[in-house]
Amino acid sequence: MRIDVVTIFPEYLQALDVSLIGKARRDGLLDIRIHDLREHTSDRHRTVDDTPYGGGAGMVMKPEPWALALESIAASAADADDASGARPVLLVPTPSGTLFRQSVAHELAGADHLVVACGRYEGIDERLFEWAAELFEVRLVSLGDYVLNGGEVAALAMIEAVGRLVPGVVGNPESLVEESHSDGLLEYPVYTKPSSWRGRDVPQILLSGDHGRIARWRHDQQVVRTRARRPDLLPPESAG
Numbered sequence: 001m002r003i004d005v006v007t008i009f010p011e012y013l014q015a016l017d018v019s020l021i022g023k024a025r026r027d028g029l030l031d032i033r034i035h036d037l038r039e040h041t042s043d044r045h046r047t048v049d050d051t052p053y054g055g056g057a058g059m060v061m062k063p064e065p066w067a068l069a070l071e072s073i074a075a076s077a078a079d080a081d082d083a084s085g086a087r088p089v090l091l092v093p094t095p096s097g098t099l100f101r102q103s104v105a106h107e108l109a110g111a112d113h114l115v116v117a118c119g120r121y122e123g124i125d126e127r128l129f130e131w132a133a134e135l136f137e138v139r140l141v142s143l144g145d146y147v148l149n150g151g152e153v154a155a156l157a158m159i160e161a162v163g164r165l166v167p168g169v170v171g172n173p174e175s176l177v178e179e180s181h182s183d184g185l186l187e188y189p190v191y192t193k194p195s196s197w198r199g200r201d202v203p204q205i206l207l208s209g210d211h212g213r214i215a216r217w218r219h220d221q222q223v224v225r226t227r228a229r230r231p232d233l234l235p236p237e238s239a240g
């Protein structure tokens with residue numbers, strides 16, 4: 001999978017050089033390219049923003065630098081994107097987007113090419129998204145009901161959530177099966193040695209060796225946790 005990220009803070013994305021995502025880049029499983037939006041400006045001050053029409057606080061990101069950046073990326077990937085037969089996905093982290101969930105991560109992991117647009121200030125001129133729909137499948141996505149100062153932190157979260165689902169990135173694919181949200185429930189509690197720690201013991205069932213009973217206990221724990229912490233994930237009749 002190719003992932004292009006456009007930002008005015010390229011250094012923010014250095015975290016993508018670390019750990020499993022960083023290894024996947026070095027192994028060629030993920031082709032992640034970071035682009036500085038200011039490289040697509042033409043004035044002396046490398047301006048990417050201006051005042052909002054209609055007034056209001058803050059500044060709005062100008063559409064032209066974004067269009068030039070996205071055109072440049074689309075041109076550089078044209079052969080591969082044409083071969084895949086699908087338009088690249090333009091993923092735009094924004095508080096006004098649809099909710100990013102594990103199901104969305106799985107959808108995006110099936111794409112051949114993601115382009116992530118990290119907005120700043122009060123956001124990007126809306127006309128950019130209308131224009132981009134000619135070249136990309138545009139997805140405006142929110143991490144949740146809170147607001148960050150820009151899209152970079154959300155981009156890191158989304159790229160990690162998607163990248164780890166690409167075959168080969170996570171060493172043991174089994175570990176992707178039993179984790180929160182993989183089956184619509186929160187994950188069960190986990191324990192490791194020592195079996196007794198500061199007067200607290202590991203649940204005896206986990207020391208029993210009875211894998212059937214352990215599996216049932218773990219599922220029960222998932223339901224209890226989900227009901228307590230995220231009843232919204234449960235079907236109405238079992239939300240308690």
Ligand SMILES: OB(O)c1ccc2cc[nH]c2c1
Nearest residue numbers: 093119120147148150151154
């Ligand atoms: O909370 B967010 O995910 C987010 C994303 C993009 C921008 C642009 C300006 N503020 C933002 C916040």
